[in-house]
Every structure is written in structure tokens, then in C-alpha cells.
Amino acid sequence: MDVLAALEQVIAERRAAPAERSYVASLLAGGVDKVARKVGEEAIEVIIAAKNADEPRGAELLVGEVADLWFHSLVLLAALDVSHRDVLDELARRFGTSGIVEKARRTGASKPAE
DSSP states (O other): OHHHHHHHHHHHHHHHOOTTOHHHHHHTTTTTHHHHHHHHHHHHHHHHHTTTTTTHHHHHHHHHHHHHHHHHHHHHHHHTTOOOOHHHHHHHHTTSSSSHHHHHHHHHHOOOOO
């Protein structure tokens, strides 16, 4: 089962629902700014969970927070009519490339010293 594709489909379906009956619809009704703020909140929760990952149930809580971040990121992509497949394609394109080299390509920085 392709979970990301299934979630993308559910998000698309819920987009048409009344905002008072669907969490996704209520987020999308608030526009990109509202969804982006929610992604930011979830990212902060991931950071906090990561810092506490060595505590009892810490890894479990981290996984839950990352799942929330991924879900809200999918909602943000939907708000901008971008498919999760575009993100997967970009990750595939970067696969096998050094992170330092990739960052230099994206920022236009000079080639890193060897």
C-alpha cells in the first residue's frame, strides 16, 4: 500500500468537505499561511520529541510527531497543488549525491574544498 498516495487522496477528498466537519478542510480554508504555521508547529514538536527521545516512550513519541509533521506537510503540498510524488522525485534525484554538494547546487555556493 502506498500510504502517501492514500493520504494524498484523503486530503483531496476532504478539501471539498465543509470546514466545520473536516480538520483538513478547516486548515485548507485558512489558506497557505494557516497550513504553513501548522507545519511549523509540528516541526517544533519534532525537535522537542527528538531532544527527549532517550526518555521512556521517547522514540514512540518522536515517531508520532514525525507522522504529524509528514501529514501536515502533505496538507501544505495540497494547498499549493503540489503532489507528494514531486517530493519523492526530488529525493530520488538527490539520491547518491553528497549533502554538501547538493546544498552548494541549491544555494549557488562555490564547490566545496576537497
